[in-house]
Amino acid sequence: MKKIFWNYSEKRLKSGWRIIVFLIGFVLVMALATLVQKALGKNIVSSLVGLLSFVLLTIGVLWLAGRYIDHRAFKDFGFNINKKWWKDFVFGIVLSALLFSVVFLVEKALGWVTIIEFFQNEKDMYKNIPFVFTLIVGLLAFATIILWEEILCRGYLMKNLSEGFNNRRFGVKGAVVLAFLLSSIFYGLVHSNNPNITLIGVVNLVILGIFFGLPYLLTGELAIPIALHFSWNFFQGLIFGFPVSGQLDKVAVFAVGQSGPELWTGGAFGPEGGLIGVFAMIAGCAIIILWIKVSRGSISLHTLLAEY
Numbered sequence: 001m002k003k004i005f006w007n008y009s010e011k012r013l014k015s016g017w018r019i020i021v022f023l024i025g026f027v028l029v030m031a032l033a034t035l036v037q038k039a040l041g042k043n044i045v046s047s048l049v050g051l052l053s054f055v056l057l058t059i060g061v062l063w064l065a066g067r068y069i070d071h072r073a074f075k076d077f078g079f080n081i082n083k084k085w086w087k088d089f090v091f092g093i094v095l096s097a098l099l100f101s102v103v104f105l106v107e108k109a110l111g112w113v114t115i116i117e118f119f120q121n122e123k124d125m126y127k128n129i130p131f132v133f134t135l136i137v138g139l140l141a142f143a144t145i146i147l148w149e150e151i152l153c154r155g156y157l158m159k160n161l162s163e164g165f166n167n168r169r170f171g172v173k174g175a176v177v178l179a180f181l182l183s184s185i186f187y188g189l190v191h192s193n194n195p196n197i198t199l200i201g202v203v204n205l206v207i208l209g210i211f212f213g214l215p216y217l218l219t220g221e222l223a224i225p226i227a228l229h230f231s232w233n234f235f236q237g238l239i240f241g242f243p244v245s246g247q248l249d250k251v252a253v254f255a256v257g258q259s260g261p262e263l264w265t266g267g268a269f270g271p272e273g274g275l276i277g278v279f280a281m282i283a284g285c286a287i288i289i290l291w292i293k294v295s296r297g298s299i300s301l302h303t304l305l306a307e308y
Contacts, residue, residue: 010308012071015164022065022156026148029057044129047137051144058148062156070160072308077155078222084295085223088215091291092227099280100235103271104242104254112260120241120255134251138238146229149187153209154216154225158183162306175306180217184209194269196246201266201273205245208272211281218292220302228284236270243270 007014013021037050066072075081107113119131161179166172187209188202212232215224237244241252246269258265266273271280293299 013069015160018069019157019160021069025061025065026152029061033057044133044137048140051140055144055147058151062151065156077151077159078216078220080221085221088221088223089227092224093231095284095287096228096231097235099284100232100240103276103280104240106276107260107265110260112265113256113258115254116257117255118253120250120252122250135238138249138251139234142233143230146226146233150222150226150229153183153187154213155222157186158213158216159305163308166306172303172306173301176217176301176303180213184213191245194246196243196268198269198273201269204273204278207278207281211284214285215288215292218299218302220305224288243268245272246270
């Protein structure tokens with residue numbers, strides 16, 4: 001029976017069981033963070049405390065998993081932070097900001113969006129609070145959720161799947177590619193219960209997972225995925241006022257009204273559910289490949305993801 005759970009050559013749990021234990025830890029973190037926020041009530045202070053506790057608990061779970069389950073250093077999950085890491089991070093922020101600026105300007109030029117209000121602040125808990133503070137809380141909320149999602153879907157899941165599939169059947173390259181695709185599908189399915197979701201929306205979210213995961217596949221670092229994901233959501237929702245994966249917070253620099261063909265705009269789900277979002281993701285993938293080619297001198301799969 002022990003052979004089912006234990007990898008004797010590596011002296012640790014097999015990759016599938018490591019993933020299950022980690023997911024259980026993540027669920028407990030979510031439950032604990034929710035209890036902390038409920039205990040403090042609904043206000044701006046409780047929001048900040050809840051976000052901070054969620055970040056610390058998430059990082060803590062990853063560190064504990066690395067130390068006691070995976071037997072690897074924290075940095076090996078994509079946090080080998082150095083000068084190059086921060087350059088990649090800035091690149092990711094700028095890229096998503098530019099992509100969503102283009103999406104907004106194209107829809108505006110075609111008459112698919114109209115600006116109905118500036119500095120919208122209609123969320124109940126933030127009424128009568130200066131807009132800048134609500135924007136900061138929203139920024140921190142996106143940063144927290146995105147760090148959680150990138151650690152889960154890329155940093156831990158993709159790393160362990162790559163190691164698990166690294167065998168004679170798939171080989172090292174096949175293992176990292178398969179792990180990349182499965183983690184992207186997992187990302188799409190995790191959001192399948194979002195408001196206003198459609199089948200096309202789920203497919204597009206899998207493509208979005210590919211977009212966010214591509215730089216991790218090529219570099220083994222989470223700098224670009226975290227920055228891409230954060231900037232993508234921040235500019236989509238808090239700057240340009242689009243729904244973010246079906247969720248509209250009513251806090252934005254530009255509050256917009258949407259029209260136009262849903263096939264292109266994504267309708268109530270937001271640009272991620274339409275063709276305009278898909279084209280932005282494809283363009284983003286091409287720019288990411290170019291950036292990595294220029295900054296590293298070559299393009300190749302980061303096969304170390306599959307090696308222990």
